[in-house]
Structure formats: C-alpha cells, structure tokens
Amino acid sequence: MDIQLFNGLHDRLEIFKPIQPGKVTMYVCGPTVYDFVHIGNLRPLVVFDVLKKLFLALGYQVHHVSNYTDIDDRIIEKARKENVDEATIAKRYIQAYQQDVAKMNALLPDESPTVTEHLKAMITFIAKLIDEGFAYKTPSGDVFFRVNKIKQYGQLSHVDIHENKMGARVEVNPDKENPFDFALWKHTTQGITFEAPFGKGRPGWHTECVVMIKETFKQTLIDIHGGGFDLKFPHHENEMAQAQAAYQTPLANYWLHNGFINLNAEKMSKSTGNIFLAKDFLATYSGPLLRYLLLSTHYRMPVNISQLIIDNAQQELKKIQTGLAQLATFIQLNGGNISDQQAVPPLTFLAALADDINTSNALTILHQTFKETHALLRQTSPSIEVLLNRFFTIQAMLSILGLAIEFPILTADDRQLYADYVQAKSNQNFGRSDDIRKILHKRNILF
RNA sequence: GGUUCCUUAGCCAAGUGGUAAGGCAAUUGACUGCAACUCAAUCACCAUCGGUUCGAUUCCGAUAGGAACCUCCA
Numbered sequence: 001m002d003i004q005l006f007n008g009l010h011d012r013l014e015i016f017k018p019i020q021p022g023k024v025t026m027y028v029c030g031p032t033v034y035d036f037v038h039i040g041n042l043r044p045l046v047v048f049d050v051l052k053k054l055f056l057a058l059g060y061q062v063h064h065v066s067n068y069t070d071i072d073d074r075i076i077e078k079a080r081k082e083n084v085d086e087a088t089i090a091k092r093y094i095q096a097y098q099q100d101v102a103k104m105n106a107l108l109p110d111e112s113p114t115v116t117e118h119l120k121a122m123i124t125f126i127a128k129l130i131d132e133g134f135a136y137k138t139p140s141g142d143v144f145f146r147v148n149k150i151k152q153y154g155q156l157s158h159v160d161i162h163e164n165k166m167g168a169r170v171e172v173n174p175d176k177e178n179p180f181d182f183a184l185w186k187h188t189t190q191g192i193t194f195e196a197p198f199g200k201g202r203p204g205w206h207t208e209c210v211v212m213i214k215e216t217f218k219q220t221l222i223d224i225h226g227g228g229f230d231l232k233f234p235h236h237e238n239e240m241a242q243a244q245a246a247y248q249t250p251l252a253n254y255w256l257h258n259g260f261i262n263l264n265a266e267k268m269s270k271s272t273g274n275i276f277l278a279k280d281f282l283a284t285y286s287g288p289l290l291r292y293l294l295l296s297t298h299y300r301m302p303v304n305i306s307q308l309i310i311d312n313a314q315q316e317l318k319k320i321q322t323g324l325a326q327l328a329t330f331i332q333l334n335g336g337n338i339s340d341q342q343a344v345p346p347l348t349f350l351a352a353l354a355d356d357i358n359t360s361n362a363l364t365i366l367h368q369t370f371k372e373t374h375a376l377l378r379q380t381s382p383s384i385e386v387l388l389n390r391f392f393t394i395q396a397m398l399s400i401l402g403l404a405i406e407f408p409i410l411t412a413d414d415r416q417l418y419a420d421y422v423q424a425k426s427n428q429n430f431g432r433s434d435d436i437r438k439i440l441h442k443r444n445i446l447f
Numbered sequence: 448g449g450u451u452c453c454u455u456a457g458c459c460a461a462g463u464g465g466u467a468a469g470g471c472a473a474u475u476g477a478c479u480g481c482a483a484c485u486c487a488a489u490c491a492c493c494a495u496c497g498g499u500u501c502g503a504u505u506c507c508g509a510u511a512g513g514a515a516c517c518u519c520c521a
Contacts, residue, residue: 011451029521041521074519158450159517205519228521232451235520258521259452260514267515296459296470302452302514304459312459315471322484352461360461364469374485378478430480437483447484 001058001347003354005224006300008232008255009156013356016254018223023061025217026052027252029209029227029235030066030112033093034074036277039290039305040228040261040268042104046291046402047258047299047357048226049106053400054353057345065216066109067209068094070116071202076191086192090114100278103287105404113212115203122203122211123196125246126184130198134245138175141187141199145206147180150241156255157233182206182238206238210251225252232257259302261294276305285310288403292317295359295401321405323370324398325444327391328407330377333418336384338409343392345400359401366397408444418445 003016018024028048031037048064055062070090079086101108115122126143129135135145147153147161154160161180183204185196193200214220220243227236236255243251260267268275281290293313297303328338346369352361373390376382398405408414417436424433440446 031521032519037521044521072519157516160449229451230516230520233516234518260521262514265513267520269520293459298461300452301460309459312471316459319470326484358461360459360470361468364461367470371486378486425480428480434481441483 001350001354003054003058004356005254005256006356007253008236008257009250009253014254016223018060019219019221019253022059023063024055024224025063025219025222026065026224026226027209027213027217027222028064028066028109028225029231030068031093031097032069032072032074033090033097034072034078035093036096036279037093037100038268039276039278039281042100042278042290043261043294043299043303044226044228044258045101045104045106046294048256049104049402050295050353050359050400051224051226051256051357052107053402054350054357057350057396057400058354062110063217064107064109065111065113065212067212068097068112068114069205069208070094070114071119071192071208072205073191080191087116090116096279100282103282104291105287105402111216113216115208118208118212118215119194119203121215122207123194125211125214125242126203126207127197129184129242129245132245134242135184136177137198140175141201142175142183143185143198144176144181145184145238145241145245147178147182147241150244152244152250153180153241154237155250156240157237159233159237180234182234184242206235207242209235210239210242210246213251214247220247220251221249222252224254224256226256226258229257229259258299259297262302262304264306265304285314288405289313289317291401291403292320295363295403298360299357320366320370320398320403322447323374324391324394324405325407326377326447327373327387327394329410329445331384331387331391332408332410333415334384336388338388338391338407341392343389343396345393345396349397349400353400362397362401366394366401369394369397406444410445414440414443414445421446 004013005016006012007014026048028044031041052062052064068090071086075086075089079089126135129145130137130143133146134149135143137143159180161178184207185198185201185203187199187201193202213222225236240251243249262268263274263276266274293305293309294303296313331338346365349362349365352358352365369390373387376387376390417440421433421436421440424436437446
C-alpha cells in the first residue's frame with residue numbers, strides 16, 4: 001500500500017518513497033525543556049506516533065528519533081532564577097514530559113538525543129561551516145550562517161532573502177551580512193557556556209537537529225522530518241540550509257508539519273495566560289480524550305479546544321469505550337477467550353491513514369465497525385467467532401490510533417454477579433437486580 | 448508590507464467537477480420491569496459575488512470574515 005504524505009518541501013501530496021526500501025528514518029523536533037509542556041506540544045507527538053504505528057503496521061522498520069533541547073536561553077534564565085544548574089531544570093522537565101508521553105500512549109523514540117550530548121559534534125560542525133565560508137564570526141564573537149551562500153534558501157518557507165522585509169518588526173543585528181543570517185554560536189558569559197575554537201559560548205538552536213540527525217542516523221539525508229507549522233521558518237529552513245552547506249542534501253526528503261491547537265479560538269500563549277498545560281489536561285481528563293480530540297481533525301488543520309468541544313469529544317469517546325466493553329463482556333460471558341491475538345485492521349482503515357494520515361476518516365471506519373458489531377450483538381445468537389474477530393480488528397485499529405481503551409476482564413466474581421443479576425431479573429426481584437446492576441456498571445460490565 | 452492557510456448542518460468534521468461521509472446533540476419509533484446501552488428513522492440550498500464548464504461545494508478571480516508565520520514558539 002502506498003503512503004501519501006503532504007510534503008512541505010514541495011507543498012503537495014507525494015507518494016512516500018523511502019531511501020532504503022522497507023525502512024523509514026524519521027526525526028521529530030522535540031520540546032525545549034524549560035517548563036511543563038502545554039497540550040499543543042503534544043500534537044506532534046500524537047501525529048507522528050500514529051504515522052509511526054502506521055508504518056509499523058505496514059511492515060516498515062522505523063528508526064524514530066526525537067530530541068530534547070536542553071540548552072536554551074529560557075532554560076538558562078530559569079536556572080538562574082532558581083539558582084540551580086541548567087541540567088537540573090532540563091532533567092525535571094524531561095521527566096515531566098515523559099510522564100505525559102506515557103499517558104498519551106505514545107511509543108518512545110528509538111533515541112532521544114540532547115544538545116549537551118552532542119556539543120562536540122556541533123562545534124566540529126560549526127567549525128567546518130566557518131572553514132568552508134558558509135559561516136562567519138562577528139566582532140562580538142557570534143557565529144552566523146551566511147544564507148547568501150545557499151541558493152535554495154527559502155525553498156521550504158517561501159521567504160525571499162532579497163526582499164529584505166525583515167527588520168520591519170525587529171531590529172536587525174548590524175553585524176549580520178544579511179538579515180536572514182542566523183546564529184550558529186552565541187558568544188556569551190552568562191549561564192552555561194562551552195569552549196570552542198571560535199570562542200566561548202553556546203550553540204544556536206538551529207544547528208542541533210542537523211547535527212543530531214547525522215549523529216543518530218549516521219546519514220546526512222533522512223526520510224521524514226516533522227514538527228509544528230511554526231517550525232517551518234526559521235527553524236527548519238535553517239536546518240535545511242546548513243545541510244545544504246555541509247552535506248549538499250535537503251536533510252530530509254519529506255517535511256511534515258502539524259497544525260496548532262488553539263484554546264477558545266485563540267493561540268495558546270504564556271504571556272496572555274491562554275494556556276492549557278498537558279499535565280493539567282491529563283489530570284482533569286485523560287490521555288485517550290486528548291488523543292481522540294486530536295485524531296478527529298486532520299493533522300494539518302488547526303484544532304480548537306473549548307469546554308464545549310471537550311464535552312462533545314467525551315461523549316464520542318464514551319461510545320467507543322462502552323462499545324468495546326460491551327463486546328468484550330459479551331464474548332467472555334459466552335465462552336470466548338479474549339487473549340492477545342494478532343489482527344489486521346481493515347484495509348479501508350489503513351488506506352485512510354495512508355492518505356496523508358487522514359485520522360478523521362480512520363475514525364469513521366472505527367465507528368462503522370462498532371455499528372456493525374452492535375447490530376451483530378442484537379442478534380439472538382451471534383457467532384462468538386465472528387465477534388472475536390471483530391474484537392481483535394477493533395483492537396488493531398485502536399492500537400494504531402494509540403487509543404488505549406480499557407475493557408473488563410471478567411473474574412469469577414464478576415461472572416457470579418452477572419449470573420445473580422440475570423437470576424434476580426427473571427425472579428422479578430428488581431430491587432436486587434438494580435443493586436447488582438450498579439456494581440456491574442461500576443466495573444464497566446453493564447451500562 | 449511579504450508569505451501561507453481557513454470558512455461545510457446546533458457542535459465536531461471528511462470529501463468530491465456530476466447535485467454532500469461519519470460522529471455528538473436533538474426529535475420520533477423499537478427494545479427494556481424501569482432505565483441505560485443498542486438499533487431504526489428524521490435533520491445541510493457546502494461564507495458572498497462573478498468567471499471557466501454541459502454541469503462547481505469542489506477549479507480561477509474578487510469580496511467579507513477568521514487564523515498563522517515573517518521574533519522564542521508544537
């Protein structure tokens with residue numbers, strides 16, 4: 001099955017062709033660990049997790065890397081404020097992030113490199129760019145990339161370096177040869193600093209991903225590079241420019257960007273306080289709910305979050321939860337054995353996801369399957385074998401979508417209680433049957 | 448100013464050059480001891496105005512409204 005992806009490099013849908021047949025190399029820009037992440041930070045996590053699971057389901061071998069930016073001005077600032085070192089801050093928020101990832105039921109990347117681990121390689125990389133004339137040192141000690149040397153610059157984000165509209169909003173550093181030139185190395189004496197042949201300082205953000213890709217994949221060109229839309233410029237454009245300079249490659253063949261999550265129809269922003277931290281959402285609601293919310297919209301479209309929309313999604317998710325629990329219960333009460341079993345999701349389901357990760361359509365197929373299954377359950381004596389088949393099919397779909405939906409595994413006590421319930425009802429002892437019903441309802445067995 | 452993008456029923460949302468998937472909510476009916484669950488049925492002139500076309504929600508242009516990026520940002 002062909003996978004079609006919207007490639008931001010060419011702004012069109014393209015059939016995915018891996019560099020090596022059957023293998024996918026995928027790098028997703030990870031969080032800067034200076035604070036707790038908000039729910040928007042979790043969108044790329046979900047999008048690329050589904051894509052990864054699709055690749056795996058289709059038999060690809062996936063090498064997935066996602067970094068932590070652990071050297072950054074905001075981290076340094078926070079460390080100074082709290083009077084601790086930068087590593088303490090980074091460690092704290094990496095741990096917090098990982099807890100969120102676990103709750104979102106996302107597969108961990110195969111590698112999660114950090115800037116501090118790859119500093120030496122970054123310094124070597126920057127030195128090479130200077131040697132080859134792609135970068136220059138300014139009197140103040142910064143090292144800038146020379147965008148004029150890259151004829152493809154602007155390919156990804158459609159910026160025109162000759163238009164020179166930059167500086168309309170921000171004062172341009174007079175040391176820059178071109179306003180679009182960006183820092184590879186910042187000379188500084190504040191916060192954590194590192195020794196380099198071109199001076200004491202710390203690396204700029206855009207270099208880390210280029211270097212980490214080379215270091216982790218041992219390749220200068222990978223298949224997929226992903227991240228949020230806002231990363232397109234300047235971050236990804238600048239990564240690509242460095243790769244063009246150092247490796248003569250565009251760094252990745254497919255550049256994927258997810259849309260934003262808005263809160264009450266406004267961009268999430270710390271300064272305005274319009275922000276929903278992931279840990280708060282996950283504590284108030286659940287991982288599956290956030291997953292469901294994100295999956296119901298195409299990944300390139302914005303998602304708006306409001307109380308109304310959350311409530312709505314909760315209703316929808318409840319249907320799936322109820323449906324799965326009912327199916328699981330019925331099968332077990334009728335002698336079926338629900339144990340782990342491999343099942344293949346419907347072809348239509350995979351095809352939906354293979355069509356530029358159309359999770360919305362994939363959910364439609366999930367809903368259809370539930371509807372058909374409910375119809376089966378209403379029959380007088382449905383085939384357990386057929387129902388089991390349905391159950392595993394649904395499980396396979398949920399697994400790719402990453403929706404961790406719980407269902408009951410009946411204990412002897414559950415079974416006895418259920419038998420009592422049926423008995424009480426047939427004896428028209430409704431007081432007792434209602435009591436038992438309440439217990440079974442709590443156990444996710446009766447509804 | 449430059450560059451992207453969006454506008455589909457009360458809500459969420461997919462999609463296509465030949466007259467609109469799916470879900471939630473709602474209404475009606477069935478099932479039930481009563482409920483719940485579930486099932487069935489009902490529920491859209493695809494922002495506006497032009498153009499191209501035998502035919503446009505789908506392509507092109509304009510208008511209105513909204514968003515993002517151009518500065519750290521998922």
